[in-house]
Amino acid sequence: xxxFADFQARIGAIVQGxxxxxxxxxxxxxxxxxxxxxxxxxxxDLATNVAMVYARDAKPHFSNPRQMASEICFALAADPxxxxxxxxxxxxxxxxxxxxxxxxxxxxxxxxxxxxxRGARTATKMNVEYVSANPTGPMHVGHGRGxxxxxxxxxxLDFAGADVTREYYINDAGAQVDVLARSAFLRxxxxxxxxxxxxxxxxxxxxxxxxxxxxxxxxxxxxxLGKPEGEWLETVRTQAIAAMMAMIREDLAALKVEHQVFFSxxxxxxxxxxxxxxxxQVADLRARGxxxxxxxxxxxxxxxxxxxxxEQTLFRSSEYGDDVDRPLMKSDGAxxxxxxxxxxxxxxxxRGFLEMIDVWGADHGGxxxxxxxxxxxxxxxxxxxDVRLCQLVRLVRDGVEVKMSKxxxxxxxxxxxxxxxxxxxxxxxxxxxxxxxxLDFDLAKVIEQSKDNPVFYVQYAHARAKSIFRQAASTxxxxxxxxxxxxxxxxxxxxxEGELELIKMIAQYPRQIEAAAQAREPHRIxxxxxxxxxxxxxHWNRGKDSPQLRFVNEERGDLSKAxxxxxxxxxxxxxxxxxxxxxxxPDEMR
RNA sequence: GCGCUCGUAGCUCAGCUGGAUAGAGCAUCGGACUUCGAAUCCGAGGGGCGGGAGUUCGAAUCUCUCCGAGCGCGCCA
Numbered sequence: 001x002x003x004f005a006d007f008q009a010r011i012g013a014i015v016q017g018x019x020x021x022x023x024x025x026x027x028x029x030x031x032x033x034x035x036x037x038x039x040x041x042x043x044x045d046l047a048t049n050v051a052m053v054y055a056r057d058a059k060p061h062f063s064n065p066r067q068m069a070s071e072i073c074f075a076l077a078a079d080p081x082x083x084x085x086x087x088x089x090x091x092x093x094x095x096x097x098x099x100x101x102x103x104x105x106x107x108x109x110x111x112x113x114x115x116x117x118r119g120a121r122t123a124t125k126m127n128v129e130y131v132s133a134n135p136t137g138p139m140h141v142g143h144g145r146g147x148x149x150x151x152x153x154x155x156x157l158d159f160a161g162a163d164v165t166r167e168y169y170i171n172d173a174g175a176q177v178d179v180l181a182r183s184a185f186l187r188x189x190x191x192x193x194x195x196x197x198x199x200x201x202x203x204x205x206x207x208x209x210x211x212x213x214x215x216x217x218x219x220x221x222x223x224x225l226g227k228p229e230g231e232w233l234e235t236v237r238t239q240a241i242a243a244m245m246a247m248i249r250e251d252l253a254a255l256k257v258e259h260q261v262f263f264s265x266x267x268x269x270x271x272x273x274x275x276x277x278x279x280x281q282v283a284d285l286r287a288r289g290x291x292x293x294x295x296x297x298x299x300x301x302x303x304x305x306x307x308x309x310x311e312q313t314l315f316r317s318s319e320y321g322d323d324v325d326r327p328l329m330k331s332d333g334a335x336x337x338x339x340x341x342x343x344x345x346x347x348x349x350x351r352g353f354l355e356m357i358d359v360w361g362a363d364h365g366g367x368x369x370x371x372x373x374x375x376x377x378x379x380x381x382x383x384x385x386d387v388r389l390c391q392l393v394r395l396v397r398d399g400v401e402v403k404m405s406k407x408x409x410x411x412x413x414x415x416x417x418x419x420x421x422x423x424x425x426x427x428x429x430x431x432x433x434x435x436x437x438x439l440d441f442d443l444a445k446v447i448e449q450s451k452d453n454p455v456f457y458v459q460y461a462h463a464r465a466k467s468i469f470r471q472a473a474s475t476x477x478x479x480x481x482x483x484x485x486x487x488x489x490x491x492x493x494x495x496x497e498g499e500l501e502l503i504k505m506i507a508q509y510p511r512q513i514e515a516a517a518q519a520r521e522p523h524r525i526x527x528x529x530x531x532x533x534x535x536x537x538x539h540w541n542r543g544k545d546s547p548q549l550r551f552v553n554e555e556r557g558d559l560s561k562a563x564x565x566x567x568x569x570x571x572x573x574x575x576x577x578x579x580x581x582x583x584x585x586p587d588e589m590r
Numbered sequence: 591g592c593g594c595u596c597g598u599a600g601c602u603c604a605g606c607u608g609g610a611u612a613g614a615g616c617a618u619c620g621g622a623c624u625u626c627g628a629a630u631c632c633g634a635g636g637g638g639c640g641g642g643a644g645u646u647c648g649a650a651u652c653u654c655u656c657c658g659a660g661c662g663c664g665c666c667a
Contacts (some may be wrong), residue, residue, distance in 0.1 A: 034606095034607095036606070036607090036609095037606085038610080039609085039610070039612095040610075040611085047608060047609090047610085049608090052609080052647070052648085055647070056647095064647090065647075088610075089609085089610045090609085090610075090647060090648070091647085092609080092610065099613055134667065135621090151665095171667055173667090174666075174667060175666075175667085176666075176667060245641095249650080258633095265667090296664055297662080298664085299591085299663050300591040300592055300663085301594080301644085304663095304664080306662080306665090308664095308665095310664085310665085312664070312665070314664095323593065323663095324593080324663095324664095326664085327643060327664055327665065329663095329665080330664095330665040330666095331665045332665075334664090334665090336664090336665075336667095337621085337666070337667050340667095341667095349636085361661090362594085362595065362660080362661055362662090363596065363662070364661090364662080364667090365593085365662060366593070366594065366595045366661080366662035366663060367592085368594075369593080389594085389595070389661095391595075391596085391660080391661085392660080392661075399601095432603085432604095433602090433603070433604090434603085434604080436595060436596075437595090437596070437603075438595090438596075438659090438660070440602075442602095452601090453629095454615080456629055457629075457630090459629090460627085460629055460630075461630095463627080463629095464626090464627060464630085467626070467627055468626055468627095470626090471626045471627095472626085508606095511606085512606080515606055515607085518607085519607070523604090524604095524606075527604060527605095527614090528606095530604095530614085530615090531614085534614085537630055537631065538630090538631065538632085540626080540627090540629090540630075540631080541622085541630065541631040541632075542631085543625085543626070544622075544623075544625065544626095544630095544631080545622085545632095547625065550625085550626050551626060552626050553626090577632085585606095589627085589629065590627090
């Protein structure tokens, strides 16, 4: 039950009536106006800009927006759910709803429980790809942000009604995994008792490869020692990638991040009967005249040292909105990352995903245009790719930036942070911020678990609400506190301003879900929960000065029951929102 | 030089896809626990949204242009 969408439809019907009777032009787009809560609560419960939006088109029929507004107000007044409708300001319509409407909303929210606010199932298959960290080492805090954002976004879209698949693209092809293999081979020799000394320049020095080397030694013994690289590279690489992915999956699990599909880049390069998926894609594009051999103009400004003008295999991404055409082949004849990424996105399309979301770090921002261009090209414009960029995270301790250096030993891994402060705090902290805003992640603040961290504020509201139920159970022996029982309470007795404010916020939840999903901004849910928690804490404290406002009142059983129904709804909305964010809703904080 | 993201209160950030007097937390100052959990609450001061121009009935939100920050700029992924 979404009263805003509901009234959007009712007002739309009124406008349609005016169009049918010739009092408005017949071709108005009914999606143009909005119904939202007014900024000032004193203006009423709903506000719509409908008269101002159509003012220009309505010129011949109405001389000004206020005139049209009063006409619509007149029609609205006939609606039994409307207590009052009036024109205000330049032509707003402010609507005050009958108390019954909110009683119904509250009851509906209690009956729906955790399902309250869930959107209708849509048929669209949606693919959300996130994390996709290279399997060459442990994840850092920046990866964590993308992981948390992608995971919460997927939860949000799912709750809003989409059919979501969560996917991880394993970058297990290219030179970097060969470097990984060589690094792991050193650790293998080390595990067999060899003195390997300092890790040579260009290899990964971290200790995290020691277990991989040791595991390899257990599996194959000394059989690879002394062999040329060509004979061991593939074995070691496969083993090392598997070890890194196992580590990454553990780290993700610790952050409560899950994927359904892990897709290997290497599989796209694999040739069956001499042809790989990438070969096929490039050939397709070439057949359509979108691939050619040509020269690229050098970048403006500072030229790279090793720039040489040469002919290469290019994709005409500029025909689909990119700035220049992009290379598909490296000089050594291998495909570029872009080429395999085209084949990867084609795979998603072939698997039925016409709606794709990729979550990337901001350092890949320069890559967005070519990828969206490629998706348009390979799907004939049928598929849509939306790339959400997460700004990189600056790790800070007490306001001072922590310089990270793998070699210097000051590298802070995501896992270390999660183990220290908990997944809930990390997740909420990262979601309490727009994804495209830079984030200073202050270790000291999060580790302190101070009240600076909003996760405790929201969780505390939930725990506090639960404590009311414990209180109620001991005050009223045998009371039935189930949703089904509380929904039967006479909710019309809830008349206090603070109570009504809470009910109105609960009424907004479905709208918040819908808007956040449409904008693909899970942080809105975090902010909404913070506001809801704040309203609840405020109302709670009113009960200090005015005991008659407390939720549990021994003398007034019926009133208490209605208030407990409100608390029930409140806890379920908070728990619902927190579950979208992937944060626990504890019954107590102790 | 070009592209992307961003500039809102002393600090950290929201601002519901263009709406009615720009909000919150922290910090500062002053208050509230024999009372359903004070990890909480109430109050005060503080900005006119980086500068300028434009579109609009109406702009922090859209356009242009400067200034500033971050990221990126064949053959890395």
